[in-house]
Amino acid sequence: MSDLTRLTLAEARDGLKTRTFSSEELTRAFLQAIERGNDQLNAYVLPTPEHALAQAKESDARLAKGNPRPLEGLPLGIKDLYCTRGVRTTACSHVLAEFTPTYESTVTQNLWDAGAVMLGKLNNDEFAMGSSNETSRFGPVTNPWRRRGSNVALVPGGSSGGSSASVAADLCLAATATDTGGSIRQPAAITGTVGIKPTYGRCSRWGIIAFASSLDQAGPIAKTVRDAAIMLRHMSSTDPKDSTSVDLPVPDYEAAVGASVRGLKVGVPREYRMDGMPSEIDDLWQKGIAWLKAAGATVHDVSLPHTKYALPAYYIVAPAECSSNLARYDGVRYGLREKGGDLIGTYEETRRAGFGAEVRRRVLIGTYVLSAGYYDAYYIKAQKVRTLIKRDFDEAFAQVDVLLTPTTPGPAFGIGEVSGDPVQMYLNDIFTVTVNMAGLPGISVPAGLSSEGTPLGLQLIGKPFDEETLFRAGQVIEDAAGRFTPPDPWWLAASRSK
Amino acid sequence: MEVDADTVRRIARLARIRVTDEEAVALEKELSGILDWIKQLDEVDTTAVEPMTRVMPMTLKKRIDAVTDGGIAEQVVANAPTSDDSLFVVPKVVE
Numbered sequence: 001m002s003d004l005t006r007l008t009l010a011e012a013r014d015g016l017k018t019r020t021f022s023s024e025e026l027t028r029a030f031l032q033a034i035e036r037g038n039d040q041l042n043a044y045v046l047p048t049p050e051h052a053l054a055q056a057k058e059s060d061a062r063l064a065k066g067n068p069r070p071l072e073g074l075p076l077g078i079k080d081l082y083c084t085r086g087v088r089t090t091a092c093s094h095v096l097a098e099f100t101p102t103y104e105s106t107v108t109q110n111l112w113d114a115g116a117v118m119l120g121k122l123n124n125d126e127f128a129m130g131s132s133n134e135t136s137r138f139g140p141v142t143n144p145w146r147r148r149g150s151n152v153a154l155v156p157g158g159s160s161g162g163s164s165a166s167v168a169a170d171l172c173l174a175a176t177a178t179d180t181g182g183s184i185r186q187p188a189a190i191t192g193t194v195g196i197k198p199t200y201g202r203c204s205r206w207g208i209i210a211f212a213s214s215l216d217q218a219g220p221i222a223k224t225v226r227d228a229a230i231m232l233r234h235m236s237s238t239d240p241k242d243s244t245s246v247d248l249p250v251p252d253y254e255a256a257v258g259a260s261v262r263g264l265k266v267g268v269p270r271e272y273r274m275d276g277m278p279s280e281i282d283d284l285w286q287k288g289i290a291w292l293k294a295a296g297a298t299v300h301d302v303s304l305p306h307t308k309y310a311l312p313a314y315y316i317v318a319p320a321e322c323s324s325n326l327a328r329y330d331g332v333r334y335g336l337r338e339k340g341g342d343l344i345g346t347y348e349e350t351r352r353a354g355f356g357a358e359v360r361r362r363v364l365i366g367t368y369v370l371s372a373g374y375y376d377a378y379y380i381k382a383q384k385v386r387t388l389i390k391r392d393f394d395e396a397f398a399q400v401d402v403l404l405t406p407t408t409p410g411p412a413f414g415i416g417e418v419s420g421d422p423v424q425m426y427l428n429d430i431f432t433v434t435v436n437m438a439g440l441p442g443i444s445v446p447a448g449l450s451s452e453g454t455p456l457g458l459q460l461i462g463k464p465f466d467e468e469t470l471f472r473a474g475q476v477i478e479d480a481a482g483r484f485t486p487p488d489p490w491w492l493a494a495s496r497s498k
Numbered sequence: 499m500e501v502d503a504d505t506v507r508r509i510a511r512l513a514r515i516r517v518t519d520e521e522a523v524a525l526e527k528e529l530s531g532i533l534d535w536i537k538q539l540d541e542v543d544t545t546a547v548e549p550m551t552r553v554m555p556m557t558l559k560k561r562i563d564a565v566t567d568g569g570i571a572e573q574v575v576a577n578a579p580t581s582d583d584s585l586f587v588v589p590k591v592v593e
Contacts, residue, residue, distance in 0.1 A: 337579035383549030439553025
């Protein structure tokens with residue numbers, strides 16, 4: 001039998017329906033790939049083979065009876081930010097120690113109710129704070145892609161680096177991820193995968209470990225635009241347990257895949273042409289414009305004048321919300337406890353030992369910008385800038401239906417190459433963070449290779465709750481650019497020789 | 499340099515994270531670098547601009563004021579570092 005792990009989610013769904021293979025066979029193929037490849041990639045922090053096989057057997061029984069659910073028997077990876085009942089969940093932070101939830105996040109519950117199979121928990125930056133997956137307590141994830149003629153280990157992006165690497169390396173059919181400033185789209189772009197952050201409120205945040213509550217959104221990373229559409233439909237819901245979840249029916253996103261873009265008005269925001277933008281990024285962008293035009297869309301110059309202020313404003317809002325959300329890790333109710341002289345000493349020692357350097361830095365920045373005397377100058381100022389950013393988008397969307405931009409300022413970099421300078425690392429999110437600040441949906445679709453032979457993506461930004469247009473236009477890019485898979489599955493070969 | 503070592507120690511105390519003197523020196527530089535970079539927001543005229551409070555216009559949902567969950571004390575303390583008889587145990591707070 002051909003390698004089942006190389007199938008797309010849609011192809012695997014068809015194969016199960018026609019009984020070409022069973023969910024157990026499919027699941028075992030992935031478990032074997034994880035066993036062979038995970039030591040090299042470090043994408044999974046906790047494979048759950050027994051759990052997966054039990055779910056697969058139940059799915060096979062349903063398939064045999066002819067009453068499969070929409071994702072019946074399809075094996076997925078789950079970012080370790082999602083609480084999973086009875087399965088250790090840590091946000092890849094020491095502070096959560098061996099935390100084992102007694103409840104299930106709404107998004108993962110939706111996936112299990114749709115019949116999906118969990119292969120395990122995926123690596124991420126600690127509390128989703130990072131753009132390279134180098135801040136995880138479990139160590140960095142390695143991108144399955146390498147520069148042409150080199151074996152230097154590259155980052156898979158972050159914070160959803162385990163999700164992007166596992167999808168690109170065929171260690172799952174698709175993965176859940178989360179995006180606060182670009183953590184779905186940036187890793188997708190630099191691993192040749194598709195990632196969508198839906199509109200704020202489309203997926204429930206209940207049971208997802210919080211980083212910055214006004215920015216956090218769940219979404220999938222998948223192999224194709226169609227797969228991302230299938231995943232998002234079954235992750236989304238209206239949830240009474242999340243007061244910011246919207247009361248809108250979930251559309252059949254897959255129906256939008258392949259629909260015509262004739263007459264679609266595509267905006268190209270001139271402020272995204274940053275000083276010093278590498279020519280290969282600009283070239284890719286021009287290709288994207290040409291592809292959409294060739295498919296019948298019209299292209300228009302638009303202006304988003306406050307773009308350059310989105311990232312500094314984000315680095316007030318996100319740390320402020322993170323310092324507040326992470327106050328709960330005090331060594332009392334769950335996770336790590338380090339002894340101190342008294343109760344406050346216990347808090348201080350627990351949080352010192354439990355949080356990594358980047359998390360401590362952001363909690364301190366957040367505490368500073370919210371402290372007496374600085375609140376107006378920083379936090380209120382940033383929230384006012386955010387209003388202006390949102391207004392820019394509202395004005396652009398009065399003229400066009402969707403915006404096209406690059407996803408990242410460059411391709412994957414080497415592990416350790418950027419981690420010394422926090423601000424340099426933050427600049428990775430320059431094209432993605434505006435979308436979170438305004439609560440809009442954004443998708444990254446693979447569009448080409450860099451001069452180093454590694455993937456690059458284009459981003460489409462949509463109107464609130466108009467994910468369907470993103471899938472429609474995203475498919476045009478995928479059709480024109482083709483799919484991008486790592487040329488050599490070195491992570492499988494390496495363990496064979498072990 | 500906006501942040502000095504005393505400020506770092508004060509913030510760390512507020513954030514309930516112990517930092518050593520050496521770390522305070524390193525953080526002084528890192529935090530000042532980040533805050534200097536954030537300072538570019540001063541270029542933006544925000545007079546007469548309302549701060550954003552929510553990204554999507556919506557009224558906060560309400561639900562019936564009724565008990566919908568509970569009776570799960572064992573689950574609540576299941577992950578506690580120390581617990582006793584469904585209670586969290588902490589170091590002595592009041593002498």
